[in-house]
Amino acid sequence: MSVLVFIEIAKGKVKKSSFEAASYAAKVASQLGTQAIGLAVGQVDAAELAAINVSKVLHVTDSKFDGYDPQTLAKAVVEAANANGSTVIVFSHDTTGKGVAPRVAARLKAGLVAGAIDYPSTDGKFTVKKAVFSGKAFANVAINTDVKVISLTPNSVGVTGDAGSAAVEAYAPVVEASKLSIENVVKAVSADEIPLPEADLVVSAGRGMKGPENWGMIEDLAHALGAATACSRPVADIGWRPHHEHVGQTGVTVRPNLYIAIGISGAIQHLAGVNGSKVMVVINKDPEAPFFKAADYGIIGDAFEIVPRLTEAVKKLKASQN
Amino acid sequence: MKILVCISKVPDTTTKISFDESKTKLNTPNVQWIVNPSDEWYALVRALELQEANAGSTVTLINVGGADSEPVIRKALAIGGDSAVRVDVEPTDSFQVADAIATYAKSEGFDLILTGKETIDGNSSVTGAMIAELLDLPYITLANKLDVEGNGVKVERESEYGDQVIKASFPLVVSAAKGVADARIPNMRGIMAARSKPVTVVPYSGAALTSVESYTLPPEKGAVKMIAAENAEELISLLHTEAKVI
Numbered sequence: 001m002s003v004l005v006f007i008e009i010a011k012g013k014v015k016k017s018s019f020e021a022a023s024y025a026a027k028v029a030s031q032l033g034t035q036a037i038g039l040a041v042g043q044v045d046a047a048e049l050a051a052i053n054v055s056k057v058l059h060v061t062d063s064k065f066d067g068y069d070p071q072t073l074a075k076a077v078v079e080a081a082n083a084n085g086s087t088v089i090v091f092s093h094d095t096t097g098k099g100v101a102p103r104v105a106a107r108l109k110a111g112l113v114a115g116a117i118d119y120p121s122t123d124g125k126f127t128v129k130k131a132v133f134s135g136k137a138f139a140n141v142a143i144n145t146d147v148k149v150i151s152l153t154p155n156s157v158g159v160t161g162d163a164g165s166a167a168v169e170a171y172a173p174v175v176e177a178s179k180l181s182i183e184n185v186v187k188a189v190s191a192d193e194i195p196l197p198e199a200d201l202v203v204s205a206g207r208g209m210k211g212p213e214n215w216g217m218i219e220d221l222a223h224a225l226g227a228a229t230a231c232s233r234p235v236a237d238i239g240w241r242p243h244h245e246h247v248g249q250t251g252v253t254v255r256p257n258l259y260i261a262i263g264i265s266g267a268i269q270h271l272a273g274v275n276g277s278k279v280m281v282v283i284n285k286d287p288e289a290p291f292f293k294a295a296d297y298g299i300i301g302d303a304f305e306i307v308p309r310l311t312e313a314v315k316k317l318k319a320s321q322n
Numbered sequence: 323m324k325i326l327v328c329i330s331k332v333p334d335t336t337t338k339i340s341f342d343e344s345k346t347k348l349n350t351p352n353v354q355w356i357v358n359p360s361d362e363w364y365a366l367v368r369a370l371e372l373q374e375a376n377a378g379s380t381v382t383l384i385n386v387g388g389a390d391s392e393p394v395i396r397k398a399l400a401i402g403g404d405s406a407v408r409v410d411v412e413p414t415d416s417f418q419v420a421d422a423i424a425t426y427a428k429s430e431g432f433d434l435i436l437t438g439k440e441t442i443d444g445n446s447s448v449t450g451a452m453i454a455e456l457l458d459l460p461y462i463t464l465a466n467k468l469d470v471e472g473n474g475v476k477v478e479r480e481s482e483y484g485d486q487v488i489k490a491s492f493p494l495v496v497s498a499a500k501g502v503a504d505a506r507i508p509n510m511r512g513i514m515a516a517r518s519k520p521v522t523v524v525p526y527s528g529a530a531l532t533s534v535e536s537y538t539l540p541p542e543k544g545a546v547k548m549i550a551a552e553n554a555e556e557l558i559s560l561l562h563t564e565a566k567v568i
């Protein structure tokens with residue numbers, strides 16, 4: 001028996017969401033009295049893999065997997081799961097996980113919970129909690145098969161446990177070449193830019209900002225906090241911000257610890273993507289803005305005046321902490 | 323080109339969600355059922371655009387659901403598509419949906435199977451990948467752009483890490499996200515035509531692998547704490563000392 005966790009490498013580093021999936025797997029393994037094993041695919045320093053909180057990491061470096069094609073990755077995961085007698089297989093519920101986890105589940109005829117937000121309950125039935133109805137409810141889903149597949153919503157459980165001392169072993173699964181031809185147009189991101197789906201702090205702004213030229217103050221606040229930036233849908237549609245920043249029903253779903261909504265009215269379709277946030281702050285000049293009903297903290301006022309002051313206050317707080 | 327579009331029936335976004343006493347069933351009397359947005363706006367509309375650009379192509383819609391899915395299937399047919407198939411089972415998980423669709427599609431020779439990005443009730447984003455695995459086909463998730471090129475497709479995908487351009491030959495499965503197409507509004511002619519389009523019902527007897535034991539609602543939100551604009555800086559100290567998130 002074992003718990004297998006899929007570990008993704010992005011730009012030479014283990015993704016934050018993979019660290020979370022690994023600590024989730026370690027916890028499930030201890031619940032079941034077994035060990036967690038990682039399957040890492042991509043070029044990365046063995047030292048970084050050794051720090052993952054599992055007992056062993058199988059490291060796949062074959063360039064055949066470079067494009068992260070779900071079809072070939074799923075075969076590799078199934079092979080590793082069979083070789084290690086894995087009864088629980090954990091993924092992160094991100095773009096790669098959404099492609100690979102269901103393929104593994106379908107191949108093994110194993111029940112899947114996609115988008116878990118908490119640890120499974122293992123006394124009695126094996127049940128896992130996930131958000132449904134666009135965050136308006138939760139479902140406790142029982143997995144009724146011997147092998148169980150779980151994909152974990154990023155930023156749901158955080159990274160727990162100490163840095164591990166995993167044994168790293170080279171691993172070469174036998175799979176045919178990908179049927180996809182994949183060309184990666186790698187984005188030139190600055191080192192301190194935080195990918196939105198993984199961010200635990202998010203500063204988001206809407207049409208209230210009037211135009212793209214006013215986003216400097218949003219970026220300044222995000223930068224001071226170490227937060228990612230997001231936006232409402234119309235803002236992405238009119239091209240003020242890139243599409244991958246658009247949150248909501250038709251965009252990205254986020255579950256940060258802190259979501260700051262600036263000049264966003266709080267339409268239900270917007271809330272659908274952010275209502276899993278732990279703490280929500282709303283800044284809007286209209287006291288009737290529906291977003292205040294969903295907020296934990298609210299300020300009624302002009303964003304153009306308030307946001308720069310908040311940035312200064314954050315800088316002061318950070319300076320006092322050093 | 324033969325295209326299959328997977329259409330799911332979901333409660334309208336603005337529906338107030340509540341459950342019956344057993345906590346396992348959605349209260350449905352006041353629910354407005356709609357075609358899942360990403361299935362309708364992105365997958366179906368892009369399929370129709372590809373059909374218009376490639377003479378002789380067909381677009382078939384498929385839904386896995388009971389007889390009460392028929393109004394939603396007709397709504398989708400009013401936008402377009404030649405015919406629809408309803409696999410007659412009330413599905414309880416994504417595997418059952420995918421297996422029902424794969425079982426039907428196996429002998430039909432579709433070149434392209436399109437799904438939406440994600441259902442707004444189950445929020446799983448997995449059905450397309452399962453269909454692909456069950457049919458042993460390639461799968462491309464979350465396409466933002468989809469074109470036919472030679473005997474296959476060229477797909478573009480945007481992500482926070484960068485963009486990807488992916489090419490693959492038919493047959494394959496693609497899930498469609500924002501950008502692939504713009505929503506179309508059904509017109510009177512479409513609505514009339516939809517009434518006479520064939521909807522074939524096929525049986526299915528496979529089982530689900532998971533079951534919902536209970537639904538719960540999120541705890542009531544406490545009252546919002548308002549901070550006067552002139553003391554805006556206080557927010558930052560509250561986030562630090564009270565909410566402890568920064």
Ligand SMILES: Cc1cc2nc3c(=O)[nH]c(=O)nc-3n(C[C@H](O)[C@H](O)[C@H](O)COP(=O)(O)OP(=O)(O)OC[C@H]3O[C@@H](n4cnc5c(N)ncnc54)[C@H](O)[C@@H]3O)c2cc1C
Pocket residue numbers: 205206207208209231232233234235246247248249250251262263264265266267268269270273283284285286289301302303304335359
């Ligand atoms: C099916 C469907 C799906 C959708 N999906 C999404 C989705 O995924 N994501 C999404 O975001 N939307 C989505 N929408 C759109 C959604 O309904 C709203 O139209 C949208 O969220 C509004 O964006 P907004 O709040 O930026 O703009 P607005 O509604 O125009 O709100 C602007 C706000 O800024 C405030 N404001 C103006 N000036 C200032 C100032 N100086 N200081 C402070 N506040 C100010 C105003 O009071 C107002 O509340 C969808 C709609 C539909 C029908």
Ligand SMILES: Nc1ncnc2c1ncn2[C@@H]1O[C@H](COP(=O)(O)O)[C@@H](O)[C@H]1O
Pocket residue numbers: 328329330331358360361365384385386387413416419436437438439440441444445446447448449450
């Ligand atoms: N009952 C269903 N019938 C047909 N297609 C479905 C059904 N459920 C889901 N799908 C398709 O699968 C996609 C992803 O759904 P999900 O995996 O539930 O998020 C949807 O956008 C639909 O295209």
